[in-house]
Structures are given as C-alpha cells and as structure tokens.
Amino acid sequence: MQAQINGTAGLATLEPVQPLGWQAAAVGEYERTLPTRHADLRTQCAARILALTGRQISPVNIYTDGRLAVAGVDGATFRLYHSYLVLVRSSTYCGTGHFESPEIKDLADFGHALSAWHPLHEDCEDYSPEDLPDF
Numbered sequence: 843m844q845a846q847i848n849g850t851a852g853l854a855t856l857e858p859v860q861p862l863g864w865q866a867a868a869v870g871e872y873e874r875t876l877p878t879r880h881a882d883l884r885t886q887c888a889a890r891i892l893a894l895t896g897r898q899i900s901p902v903n904i905y906t907d908g909r910l911a912v913a914g915v916d917g918a919t920f921r922l923y924h925s926y927l928v929l930v931r932s933s934t935y936c937g938t939g940h941f942e943s944p945e946i947k948d949l950a951d952f953g954h955a956l957s958a959w960h961p962l963h964e965d966c967e968d969y970s971p972e973d974l975p976d977f
C-alpha cells in the first residue's frame with residue numbers, strides 16, 4: 843500500500859471548474875421535488891380554503907408554480923406560500939392592484955382580512971375608512 847500524497851498542489855486542483863456546485867445542488871433539489879411540491883401546494887390550498895369557507899375547490903382550479911398556490915372562491919383570491927396563507931384584495935380606495943393581507947391562521951384572521959383590513963396604495967393613503975379616535 844502506498845500512501846497518497848496530497849500537497850497544496852493536489853488541493854488546488856480539486857474541481858476548480860465547479861465553484862457553483864451548491865447552486866447545481868439547490869436547483870437539482872428544486873427540480874426533483876417540483877411535482878411533489880405542486881401536488882402538496884394544491885392539496886394544502888384546497889384544505890385551507892375548505893376550512894375557512896366551506897367551499898370545495900378542485901385541485902385543477904388551483905394555480906401553482908411550485909412555490910405558491912393561487913385560488914379563487916366567490917370573488918375572493920387566496921395565495922398560499924408553503925403554509926403561509928393570505929387573502930389578496932385590491933385597494934379599498936381605488937379598487938385596483940393586488941395586496942396581500944396579513945397571514946391568515948384561523949377564521950378570525952380571515953374575518954379581519956375580509957373586513958377590518960383596508961389595503962391602500964401609497965397614493966390612496968389619505969383615504970381613511972375608519973374614524974380613528976384622536977388622543
């Protein structure tokens with residue numbers, strides 16, 4: 843048996859042309875898990891919407907890019923990022939744009955997103971939907 847000699851010269855030639863191996867590993871993992879992620883997002887999204895609204899959404903009606911799922915129920919749009927669910931609404935003032943609500947964890951959060959939460963553009967900020975008390 844002969845001992846291997848690993849001097850600095852040997853170390854310097856260790857895969858010098860693949861400095862981005864971590865990128866390839868991450869992208870490979872993403873691509874490998876993509877079909878599962880699509881299916882999981884659709885299943886989770888449908889389950890969350892069913893729990894909040896009582897409406898059954900067919901998985902084929904849920905858009906997903908593998909990171910995010912989007913579905914609509916009776917004019918309400920939901921987005922699910924992994925387990926992070928939000929409601930999407932347009933500006934309370936001008937009726938345009940897409941704003942994401944604070945995270946919806948339960949029915950009360952959902953009720954807040956539907957009622958007390960008032961998404962506004964920066965230019966629409968002078969519109970005050972509630973009369974807040976002065977102190």
Ligand SMILES: [Zn+2]
Nearest residue numbers: 933936963966
């Ligand atoms: Zn606006």
